[in-house]
Amino acid sequence: MANCVLLTSRRKCFALSQTNTFSFSRSKLQVSPVRSLIHTFKRSLSNNAENLSARNTMEAWYINEYGSNDVLQHGRLPLPSLRTPTDILVRVHSASVNPIDYRMRSGYGESLLNLWRKLENVKEFPLVLGRDFSGEVVKTGRLARRFRKGDQVWGTPSVIAVGTHGQFVVASQDEMSIKPFNWTHSEAASLPYVACTVWTALASRAGLKPENSHDKHVLVLGGSGGIGNFAIQLLKAWGAFVTTTCATDAVELVTGLGADHVIDYSAADMMEQLESLGSFDVVLDPFGGDVGEQYTSLLCKWKGAIYVTLAPPLLSKTDEYGTGLGLLSAGQYLTSSALQKAFCSGSLVSWGFFSPNGAALDYIRSLCQSGMIKPVIQEEFPFSKTNEAYVKLESGHARGKIVVNMISDESS
Ligand SMILES: NC(=O)c1ccc[n+]([C@@H]2O[C@H](COP(=O)([O-])OP(=O)(O)OC[C@H]3O[C@@H](n4cnc5c(N)ncnc54)[C@H](OP(=O)(O)O)[C@@H]3O)[C@@H](O)[C@H]2O)c1
Numbered sequence: 001m002a003n004c005v006l007l008t009s010r011r012k013c014f015a016l017s018q019t020n021t022f023s024f025s026r027s028k029l030q031v032s033p034v035r036s037l038i039h040t041f042k043r044s045l046s047n048n049a050e051n052l053s054a055r056n057t058m059e060a061w062y063i064n065e066y067g068s069n070d071v072l073q074h075g076r077l078p079l080p081s082l083r084t085p086t087d088i089l090v091r092v093h094s095a096s097v098n099p100i101d102y103r104m105r106s107g108y109g110e111s112l113l114n115l116w117r118k119l120e121n122v123k124e125f126p127l128v129l130g131r132d133f134s135g136e137v138v139k140t141g142r143l144a145r146r147f148r149k150g151d152q153v154w155g156t157p158s159v160i161a162v163g164t165h166g167q168f169v170v171a172s173q174d175e176m177s178i179k180p181f182n183w184t185h186s187e188a189a190s191l192p193y194v195a196c197t198v199w200t201a202l203a204s205r206a207g208l209k210p211e212n213s214h215d216k217h218v219l220v221l222g223g224s225g226g227i228g229n230f231a232i233q234l235l236k237a238w239g240a241f242v243t244t245t246c247a248t249d250a251v252e253l254v255t256g257l258g259a260d261h262v263i264d265y266s267a268a269d270m271m272e273q274l275e276s277l278g279s280f281d282v283v284l285d286p287f288g289g290d291v292g293e294q295y296t297s298l299l300c301k302w303k304g305a306i307y308v309t310l311a312p313p314l315l316s317k318t319d320e321y322g323t324g325l326g327l328l329s330a331g332q333y334l335t336s337s338a339l340q341k342a343f344c345s346g347s348l349v350s351w352g353f354f355s356p357n358g359a360a361l362d363y364i365r366s367l368c369q370s371g372m373i374k375p376v377i378q379e380e381f382p383f384s385k386t387n388e389a390y391v392k393l394e395s396g397h398a399r400g401k402i403v404v405n406m407i408s409d410e411s412s
Helices: 026-055 099-105 110-120 185-189 191-207 226-237 246-254 270-276 289-298 315-321 323-335 335-344 359-368 382-393
Strands: 006-007 012-016 021-025 056-063 071-080 088-097 132-138 152-155 170-171 175-176 217-220 241-247 259-265 284-286 306-309 349-353 378-383 401-405
Touching: 012 241, 056 382, 071 152, 071 175, 071 191, 071 382, 088 152, 088 185, 099 382, 110 315, 110 323, 132 170, 132 185, 152 185, 152 359, 170 401, 175 359, 191 226, 191 306, 191 359, 217 226, 226 246, 226 323, 241 246, 241 270, 241 335, 246 259, 259 270, 284 289, 284 378, 289 306, 289 335, 323 335, 335 349, 378 382, 382 401
Parallel strands: 217 241, 217 284, 241 259, 284 306, 306 349, 378 401
Antiparallel strands: 006 012, 012 021, 056 071, 088 132, 088 170, 088 401, 132 152, 152 175
């Protein structure tokens, strides 16, 4: 009935085409378009609602209780919202998995972190883990002037913020930086968490920097993991003399990263080998505990040498005894005999903690872009298999980083 003439009377309508005449009741003519209009309107409303809810939610891996890897769930959660005017919403392309993720999944730090969450009015569950990201800015807060929509950034949100094992993350502009232009998102995601932690330990605690490191002898325990890989490369970029420990099969890897001396920690005479190298200005110990403390005896005497442990007993003690007693008990750690000996020979002992640091990432970007720091990735997982990435890291013997890709670099 494309070309037809419409004649109407009070009760009937006639449609005249060149070949046919159609007649139908006027009430039908009026009612059916209204119904179809309502139907179309309803359908568009529901599509809009679906689109809106899809736009306001994201796929994420999260937990609703602490436990083994089975508590990790994959589903939709609300998009994290900007909490302050300097916050930025980032579409995550890649994230890495760190030991803190499987530990927090198991409840590590619950007591102290919940106290912090209470102060910041942050809900405990659902808890999205993941501490670093590389991705693209999609929305900026009113006062977040350092970045614009579309910027390619890398960073680390705070420990109590919604984590990075989701499609979107919110972090403050001070917790991120433009990613190295010559690194893929997978490569960039492998670094921010370990880089910011090592930065706290070596730059903030030990006071190392490019200008004063060339005559320093630094011992990095555990050169084969994420922390060790980055620490060796940063120290070599600053001209320090680096000794590291690792298992036999990782000697080649850490030598390739530039370590000057590599000691196999399975050797029965490991301590003697370390002692034969002379004393150290800085010992970076990711593992802590009684094992770590023995290394304080390797520090230079009366020269302000420093032992920095990344495994202080703070979170474990507060988990064990609650916040008050736990803090006291953690403080008691400083009276242990090995640490006392260090104090008595003019050395320092310090605790190192991860701290988000966009300015440090700005500086580290230049080392990455010039090739002085290279990404060391052991394995990549698609986002749908994030839970398997946790299993892989938790099974130990890391040789570099485990990365999860929300968007593959080819499709971005
Ligand atoms: N305080 C903080 O904020 C903070 C932040 C990040 C990390 N950390 C600490 O740093 C540790 C390491 O982190 P990561 O990211 O490097 O972990 P990772 O990627 O899992 O690597 C750990 C590496 O250490 C090696 N290793 C284990 N025991 C060792 C020993 N006794 N001597 C030498 N090497 C040893 C492991 O290989 P093999 O087992 O095959 O030797 C593995 O290559 C974490 O477990 C955590 O305690 C603390």
